[in-house]
Amino acid sequence: xxxxxxxxxxxxxxxxxxxxxxxxxxxxxxxxxxxxxxxxxxxxxxxxxxxxxxxxxxxxxxxxxxxxxxxxxxxxxxxxxxxxxxxxxxxxxxxxxxxxxxxxxxxxxxxxxxxxxxxxxxxxxxxxxxxxxxxxxxxxxxxxxxxxxxxxxxxxxxx
Amino acid sequence: xxxxxxxxxxxxxxxxxxxxxxxxxxxxxxxxxxxxxxxxxxxxxxxxxxxxxxxxxxxxxxxxxxxxxxxxxxxxxxxxxxxxxxxxxxxxxxxxxxxxxxxxxxxxxxxxxxxxxxxxxxxxxxxxxxxxxxxxxxxxxxxxxxxxxxxxxxxxxxxxxxxxxxxxxxxxxxxxxxxxxxxxxxxxxxxxxxxxxxxxxxxxxxxxxxxxxxxxxxxxxxxxxxxxxxxxxxxxxxxxxxxxxxxxxxxxxxxxxxxxxxxxxxxxxxxxxxxxxxxxxxxxxxxxxxxxxxxxxxxxxxxxxxxxxxxxxxxxxxxxxxxxxxxxxxxxxxxxxxxxxxxxxxxxxxxxxxxxxxxxxxxxxxxxxxxxxxxxxxxxxxxxxxxxxxxxxxxxxxxxxxxxxxxxxxxxxxxxxxxxxxxxxxxxxxxxxxxxxxxxxxxxxxxxxxxxxxxxxxxxxxxxxxxxxxxxxxxxxxxxxxxxxxxxxxxxxxxxxxxxxxxxxxxxxxxxxxxxxxxxxxxxxxxxxxxxxxxxxxxxxxxxxxxxxxxxxxxxxxxxxxxxxxxxxxxxxxxxxxxxxxxxxxxxxxxxxxxxxxxxxxxxxxxxxxxxxxxxxxxxxxxxxxxxxxxxxxxxxxxxxxxxxxxxxxxxxxxxxxxxxxxxxxxxxxxxxxxxxxxxxxxxxxxxxxxxxxxxxxxxxxxxxxxxxxxxxxxxxxxxxxxxxxxxxxxxxxxxxxxxxxxxxxxxxxxxxxxxxxxxxxxxxxxxx
Numbered sequence: 001x002x003x004x005x006x007x008x009x010x011x012x013x014x015x016x017x018x019x020x021x022x023x024x025x026x027x028x029x030x031x032x033x034x035x036x037x038x039x040x041x042x043x044x045x046x047x048x049x050x051x052x053x054x055x056x057x058x059x060x061x062x063x064x065x066x067x068x069x070x071x072x073x074x075x076x077x078x079x080x081x082x083x084x085x086x087x088x089x090x091x092x093x094x095x096x097x098x099x100x101x102x103x104x105x106x107x108x109x110x111x112x113x114x115x116x117x118x119x120x121x122x123x124x125x126x127x128x129x130x131x132x133x134x135x136x137x138x139x140x141x142x143x144x145x146x147x148x149x150x151x152x153x154x155x156x157x158x159x
Numbered sequence: 160x161x162x163x164x165x166x167x168x169x170x171x172x173x174x175x176x177x178x179x180x181x182x183x184x185x186x187x188x189x190x191x192x193x194x195x196x197x198x199x200x201x202x203x204x205x206x207x208x209x210x211x212x213x214x215x216x217x218x219x220x221x222x223x224x225x226x227x228x229x230x231x232x233x234x235x236x237x238x239x240x241x242x243x244x245x246x247x248x249x250x251x252x253x254x255x256x257x258x259x260x261x262x263x264x265x266x267x268x269x270x271x272x273x274x275x276x277x278x279x280x281x282x283x284x285x286x287x288x289x290x291x292x293x294x295x296x297x298x299x300x301x302x303x304x305x306x307x308x309x310x311x312x313x314x315x316x317x318x319x320x321x322x323x324x325x326x327x328x329x330x331x332x333x334x335x336x337x338x339x340x341x342x343x344x345x346x347x348x349x350x351x352x353x354x355x356x357x358x359x360x361x362x363x364x365x366x367x368x369x370x371x372x373x374x375x376x377x378x379x380x381x382x383x384x385x386x387x388x389x390x391x392x393x394x395x396x397x398x399x400x401x402x403x404x405x406x407x408x409x410x411x412x413x414x415x416x417x418x419x420x421x422x423x424x425x426x427x428x429x430x431x432x433x434x435x436x437x438x439x440x441x442x443x444x445x446x447x448x449x450x451x452x453x454x455x456x457x458x459x460x461x462x463x464x465x466x467x468x469x470x471x472x473x474x475x476x477x478x479x480x481x482x483x484x485x486x487x488x489x490x491x492x493x494x495x496x497x498x499x500x501x502x503x504x505x506x507x508x509x510x511x512x513x514x515x516x517x518x519x520x521x522x523x524x525x526x527x528x529x530x531x532x533x534x535x536x537x538x539x540x541x542x543x544x545x546x547x548x549x550x551x552x553x554x555x556x557x558x559x560x561x562x563x564x565x566x567x568x569x570x571x572x573x574x575x576x577x578x579x580x581x582x583x584x585x586x587x588x589x590x591x592x593x594x595x596x597x598x599x600x601x602x603x604x605x606x607x608x609x610x611x612x613x614x615x616x617x618x619x620x621x622x623x624x625x626x627x628x629x630x631x632x633x634x635x636x637x638x639x640x641x642x643x644x645x646x647x648x649x650x651x652x653x654x655x656x657x658x659x660x661x662x663x664x665x666x667x668x669x670x671x672x673x674x675x676x677x678x679x680x681x682x683x684x685x686x687x688x689x690x691x692x693x694x695x696x697x698x699x700x701x702x703x704x705x706x707x708x709x710x711x712x713x714x715x716x717x718x719x720x721x722x723x724x725x726x727x728x729x730x731x732x733x734x735x736x737x738x739x740x741x742x743x744x745x746x747x748x749x750x751x752x753x754x755x756x757x758x759x760x761x762x763x764x765x766x767x768x769x770x771x772x773x774x775x776x777x778x779x780x781x782x783x784x785x786x787x788x789x790x791x792x793x794x795x796x797x798x799x800x801x802x803x804x805x806x807x808x809x810x811x812x813x814x815x816x817x818x819x820x821x822x823x824x825x826x827x828x829x830x831x832x833x834x835x836x837x838x839x840x841x842x843x844x845x846x847x848x849x850x851x852x853x854x855x856x857x858x859x860x861x862x863x864x865x866x867x868x869x870x871x872x873x874x875x876x877x878x879x880x881x882x883x884x885x886x887x888x889x890x891x892x893x894x895x896x897x898x899x900x901x902x903x904x905x906x907x908x909x910x911x912x913x914x915x916x917x918x919x920x921x922x923x924x925x926x927x928x
Contacts, residue, residue: 034179036182041443043853074179075179097172098821099411100171100654127856133855136411138823138862141817142856
């Protein structure tokens with residue numbers, strides 16, 4: 001079937017098998033490989049991307065379901081000038097990543113979380129990341145990165 | 160000022176954060192264009208004879224390029240015929256797979272021994288064709304009684320390897336003596352402690368891509384050591400020099416990616432056989448059935464001492480579940496025996512082991528590999544003994560520690576501890592946690608009859624890192640005529656931050672700024688000799704090699720600079736702050752690194768080093784966990800984690816803390832949520848992440864890390880390994896905390912993972928007494 005998606009601002013049209021998952025569309029058709037597959041069961045969040053601005057796990061969304069909609073992946077987060085998004089910058093400064101495999105999904109989940117709740121508490125961050133598994137960091141610095149990104153975005157500074 | 164010891168953010172990160180890592184499935188090498196996908200047909204039963212395999216329907220399916228079974232691998236040398244082992248055969252000592260009668264095939268031949276064992280490989284074009292075609296391969300099984308547990312294995316009723324005559328594949332350690340040492344003790348505790356089977360669970364599973372072109376096999380594989388992997392890939396019937404192994408970005412390993420597994424050899428073989436590039440990336444379901452798992456030991460313990468808290472005797476009897484194939488012989492339980500007495504000077508220690516095969520996933524190294532099991536049990540039973548004796552567990556530890564003036568200290572089990580100050584680490588943690596106040600609050604809640612009780616768990620641990628220091632590690636450092644440097648290391652980064660750490664070492668020695676230093680690893684064409692990253696060995700061996708290579712480069716550069724200055728070598732100095740060469744006392748005349756390197760052979764200055772250590776190192780520490788246990792539901796909440804983990808001087812606190820964080824989370828996860836389970840027929844019950852309990856951010860607190868730095872003399876950096884220490888301390892600290900919360904109710908032990916059901920049941924049983 002034919003699907004038409006806007007990925008990181010770019011229109012992509014392709015004929016795909018009906019059962020094509022969004023994550024495979026992103027990786028194999030759009031050739032954007034930052035988005036990783038970690039579990040196939042919507043458990044680990046490695047494949048988290050934004051669909052019309054909201055986080056989804058792209059291993060459990062069909063490309064067909066995303067037809068006509070806009071997807072943002074990790075590759076689309078930095079500014080056109082190449083400046084990192086506050087969440088990416090916070091991950092770097094707070095050592096929020098080690099092997100990097102969960103990172104694209106984790107970053108996208110936090111971007112979405114902070115959009116919904118610009119100044120979360122630590123507990124709110126931890127609960128908000130319950131669907132994203134990291135095996136390297138023990139989450140300590142991921143949580144710090146999320147709080148730092150919130151603070152650097154201004155609105156979180158008061159809490 | 161030296162950059163060493165400072166918080167330097169990672170050079171690895173910008174790429175990982177903006178375009179993502181390049182893991183095996185992300186490779187877009189021209190050689191992999193048009194690669195076929197490999198899908199394995201796996202055993203659906205735990206134990207059976209294979210009576211027939213029919214691949215005809217699969218071969219007809221759309222997109223199928225080839226289907227191979229063991230019968231197709233006729234080009235490979237046949238393994239030597241199995242010979243029964245003599246009864247008095249010595250146990251294997253190294254981490255080697257067992258051959259002979261215990262041989263593990265590449266694809267199942269006539270028998271399957273665990274659910275998930277690879278039986279056939281299907282090569283297809285297209286993303287989804289492989290799963291469809293694999294479903295069409297029909298395998299006929301003649302079901303045999305399953306051996307799903309250590310108990311079933313020891314019964315020796317159903318044998319995995321009939322030629323062996325038993326399921327016990329290895330025995331070792333010191334024979335258990337008589338009970339005389341315990342007869343003198345006022346307090347004796349005896350019981351079983353289970354160290355349950357857990358998954359290594361790197362977020363990237365196993366993955367391999369292979370191309371055979373012009374007589375050379377190139378394999379990209381997710382591994383912790385490309386050089387070892389190259390030796391293993393010779394199983395496809397090629398000599399090492401016809402094989403190039405590349406480790407691209409690796410999404411975590413935790414021990415389970417040391418070398419490569421049988422599937423990866425089959426993928427490389429299939430590329431050689433078909434001439435097509437082949438790529439295999441396992442699903443999580445496959446990963447949880449067929450990547451090697453960890454721990455899986457049953458301990459029988461006996462500990463005795465007096466009523467004041469002095470431990471007099473300790474006995475540890477280990478049975479290792481090896482899974483279906485003994486990948487590591489007796490190596491893991493041998494390490495458990497070696498580290499059995501932990502941080503204590505106990506007059507009588509006995510430890511022995513045996514390993515059995517079961518119809519489960521093979522067991523191999525997992526973060527700590529044999530040492531966490533030792534620490535988990537000695538720390539658990541010290542608390543158990545303390546509770547029976549009615550002595551505070553912190554005091555029992557203090558009374559029995561090896562004291563700091565006893566180092567170097569050889570334990571009763573033969574471990575040569577290098578340096579340590581166990582009491583100082585305990586004191587730091589007790590003070591920072593406010594131990595006395597926590598105990599007071601614990602008493603208050605109990606007295607008030609509250610339902611949410613506090614538990615305080617301690618673990619004072621010691622572990623062995625770089626146990627194979629004699630194998631050492633390689634480093635080559637080059638300085639080029641443009642003033643840049645390249646480091647080639649045999650270590651193999653998969654998240655630890657080697658690139659940052661090794662560049663810091665070179666900057667510190669040579670004054671070349673980190674952004675002009677490139678660190679390369681994991682390519683056997685570039686780095687033919689190397690050992691890799693496991694056993695917390697990288698900084699102490701690989702880092703020491705880089706450090707020594709940088710020093711040799713500096714010495715050679717000094718000679719070149721002297722020639723250029725027409726001065727005596729002793730008059731030439733390097734200003735490490737600016738990375739420029741001078742004549743002493745004449746700062747106006749200077750040479751840049753590029754100018755000096757240009758005078759070297761071929762325009763560069765280079766040093767090759769293999770650093771070896773004649774002894775292992777023994778990091779140590781104390782960890783404290785505070786938990787809240789709801790006695791009405793058994794639910795455990797982890798409230799605080801206070802730890803002092805001492806691995807000598809810290810190169811980069813950012814990386815050091817990161818290793819501790821990750822280790823603590825994994826250790827806590829084993830105590831609270833993780834367990835691989837099988838049913839009575841050997842079917843895995845935890846083969847997806849919907850069933851297996853990976854711990855999440857919501858279940859963990861932030862960690863309170865204290866500093867403690869006791870240097871070793873074993874290497875020039877004074878460092879010990881920190882990769883596994885967090886895990887080793889965390890499991891018993893959390894375990895003890897939960898039992899401490901309910902010990903006043905008469906609960907003495909609960910096996911891990913301490914699910915609400917288990918905790919609640921233990922409370923009910925204790926109250927019935």
